Amino acid sequence: MSAHIWGVTHALTVENLVKRYAPGRPPAVDGLSFTLTAGTTLGLLGGNGAGKTTTIAMLLGLLLPTSGRVVALGHDMATDRFAALARMNFSSPYISLPHKLSVRENLRVYGHLYGVRGLEARIARLAEELQLTDFIERPAGDLSAGQKTRVALAKALINTPALLLLDEPTASLDPDTGDWVRTRLERYRDETGCAILLASHNMAEVERLCGHVLMLKQGRVVDQGSPDDLIARYGRDDLEQVFLDIARGTRAEALA
């Protein structure tokens, strides 16, 4: 499917984004700029406190930047964020869906919030694709971690988003379930031309899904490139070793 399917080449444009929570404190995000093209996946990597969650929160409009600009799907998030949000979605294991509601009820709630047409058919299709059928009438709080992840993914796909932001989508999943989720994400991206921004600590996942990676440290991009490019430049065997070089400040040694 064409990268222009959603009407814009760059699903996301971020220009010199800065977030400083309080005057005098170092910025949590410091001058971040990048673009995300439709039909591709961009990885956002960094240690704890590197600024990944802050960045995602700003991209979603949940957090106001101190300065800088975010344009999502052609809409400036400072002035027109609701138009963009209708075509975006988000998933994080750290934000729950209401536990007392059944899976179907949760999907209905978000289907209404996102204005999904043919909602019941959409839920039925997602239930089939993501294998929710067996527990779709059960309360979301009674599900296993793997089942909750599939439900969270269904919620994230309910509006057929053109831009998907994922914060550690496979955290705490067993390898089999994690692989299953990654396969679905790849399929969705390839079928729809959706752009995906992925924040993850799972380097194998990033290597598999992402065409380009931003390495963050203390709110700044300290390096970037494709996973293969980074691994080659650092002379390492995999992205995890590159991550450790950057996190521990041993980059010069690695490059020497």
Place this chain on the structure above:
Amino acid sequence: MNAAALRRVWGLVYRHLALFRRSPPRIIELMYWPALQMVVWGFVTAYLAGLQNDVTSIAAGVLIGGVLLWEAALRSQMGFSISFLEEIWSRNLGHIFVSPIRPAEMVAALMTMSLLRAMVGVIPAMGLAWVLYAFNIFSMGPVLVAFFAALILMGWAVALGVTSLILRYGAGAEALAWSVLFGITPFACVFYPVAVLPVWLQPVALILPAAHVFEGMRAALTQGVIAWDHLAAAYALNLVWITGMAALFMGQLRGARVRGALLNIGE
């Protein structure tokens, strides 16, 4: 409000209705306190009526009517605030705020839930008043609807203020959702005329829409007249309070987006 906006409002209302469907204790809790208040104040009324042998002034239902109307304000405020807190307790607020629902639509959904919760709480208490004490609050006539509406509006104004404090101070401020309107009760003059208050305190009462509603209720019950001046004052004050509290809510929502409070408001 267009069809898309109405659907987003319905989405949030549906979320709360589904919660009630799966949690009968929540429905029972809605009815419990208004019914208990009704029983207690009903017997107090009966006792005082017997003591004073003055059925016309007391047993005419000033106390019982006050309880029923004040419950409407309490349930309205709590219904709004607690529906908002439900999103915090379920750690769902992040999903709501990154969906396309506008703040005004969210407020409309919370108001709808507040109205439904108030009706579920107050209507059984009205039935109890009729069955146990032969008190029919509808004897006031159509003006009763205006009284109820004014108190529901006041409940929403207070709830917007409480929600603003929750946005500012996090879940630590959630106790206000239950307590804040009880603190206003003495100044709302639910069970006695404004004139009973010390002169210096009367202006405090008169800036509250509720005090005007209860002055109007007493006039309707004891004199059979509609106090249009009090009714007008109640609605004018509601307009001022709701405008002010809506501005506060929007300000605190923006502040929460600056501080990042929406990311961890439940903690």
